[in-house]
Amino acid sequence: IVYRRGVRRREDARRLEEALASERALAQSRDDFIADLSHELRTPLTGIYGFALALGDSPSLSDDDREYAMHIISEAAELNRMVDDLITTGRIAAGTLAMSTEALRLEPVVAEVAAVFAMRGIPVVVRVPDVIVRADRMGLRQLVLNLVSNAVRHGGDEISVEAVMRKGVESMRVIDNGPGVPADIEPYLFKRYLHGDGRALLSGSVGLGTAVAAAYTDSFGGTIEYLRHNDRTIFEVCLPAVISDTAPALV
Numbered sequence: 558i559v560y561r562r563g564v565r566r567r568e569d570a571r572r573l574e575e576a577l578a579s580e581r582a583l584a585q586s587r588d589d590f591i592a593d594l595s596h597e598l599r600t601p602l603t604g605i606y607g608f609a610l611a612l613g614d615s616p617s618l619s620d621d622d623r624e625y626a627m628h629i630i631s632e633a634a635e636l637n638r639m640v641d642d643l644i645t646t647g648r649i650a651a652g653t654l655a656m657s658t659e660a661l662r663l664e665p666v667v668a669e670v671a672a673v674f675a676m677r678g679i680p681v682v683v684r685v686p687d688v689i690v691r692a693d694r695m696g697l698r699q700l701v702l703n704l705v706s707n708a709v710r711h712g713g714d715e716i717s718v719e720a721v722m723r724k725g726v727e728s729m730r731v732i733d734n735g736p737g738v739p740a741d742i743e744p745y746l747f748k749r750y751l752h753g754d755g756r757a758l759l760s761g762s763v764g765l766g767t768a769v770a771a772a773y774t775d776s777f778g779g780t781i782e783y784l785r786h787n788d789r790t791i792f793e794v795c796l797p798a799v800i801s802d803t804a805p806a807l808v
Contacts, residue, residue, distance in 0.1 A: 598640050606633040610676075631677040638706055641699060642765040646749055649772050656693045656776050660799045663690050663697075663727060667718050670701045674716075679709055682717035689799040690727050692777045700773040701731070703766040704792045708733040712790050727798040730791050737790045738783060746783055747771040767792075 612618070613626040664685040671681040690697075701718065708716045712733030720729040738746060749768035770792075774781040779796040 599637075599644075602633060602637050602640060606630065606637060609633055627676075627678060631679075634673060634677065635706065638699075638702060639765070642703065642769045645699065645769050645772070646765055649769075656696065658691050658693050658777065660689050661692055661694055661697060663688055663720060663729065666694070666697050667701055667720075667729075670698065670705055671718065673702070674705060674709065680716070681705060682715075685718060685720040685729070686722065688720070688722055688727050690777075690796045691799055692796065693773075696773040696776065700770045700794065701729075703770045704731040704794070707731075707766050707792070708735070708790070711735060722798060725798055727796045729794045729796070731794075733790050734788065735790050737785050743783065747781065770794075 609626055609629040613623060613630055618626065664683070664687055667683050667685050671683050674681050705716065705718065708731055712735030715734040717732050718729065719732060720727060722728075747767050747770075749765055771781050774794050774796070777796055779794060781795075782793045784791040784793055
């Protein structure tokens with residue numbers, strides 16, 4: 558009896574190890590496929606976006622044609638952002654996401670993102686003081702871009718990016734007047750892909766935008782939090798500021 562129990566335990570352990578190895582191989586295969594597909598998609602999407610921008614600037618377009626061009630620009634820009642998120646997620650999973658942090662002025666990065674959405678006919682109000690944070694330039698841009706895109710897709714029509722300095726920490730808030738995140742989704746808000754019962758986090762989303770924003774925030778040594786205040790949806794990112802005494806504070 559003791560011998561048989563020992564054999565059964567070893568057999569169960571072997572089967573468990575084989576199942577785990579199979580699961581790891583499947584996960585790696587999935588990540589490799591997503592990474593390869595993302596890189597393949599990036600080139601044609603960049604071409605579509607660039608040509609649409611050139612078309613939108615043409616003075617010979619009719620009003621209707623210009624509107625169509627703006628729709629192409631808007632959707633191509635959003636697809637580019639999703640592809641960047643997929644590539645970033647793959648690098649995070651593989652531990653190959655390289656961060657080259659430097660002292661960066663926050664306001665120009667936010668203004669650049671706001672200009673992208675203004676080009677798509679989506680106004681974003683920017684109220685950011687002239688402060689310096691330590692971050693990776695492309696990572697910080699993608700962080701802001703993802704949070705604003707999240708507000709555009711799932712929030713209200715009034716969107717702003719504000720910031721205030723508190724005790725050497727730069728608190729940047731992306732705010733919209735939307736209904737907010739359902740209570741059952743909140744625990745999974747910064748998780749990637751599938752959430753809770755296996756469904757997508759939000760309709761029209763692959764479930765990566767807030768997860769990638771959280772990953773970048775963490776890599777910069779900051780924190781990110783979801784809040785509801787005065788019927789406003791707020792994503793607050795706190796980053797250590799390089800300077801604090803001379804920077805103006807937002808009232």
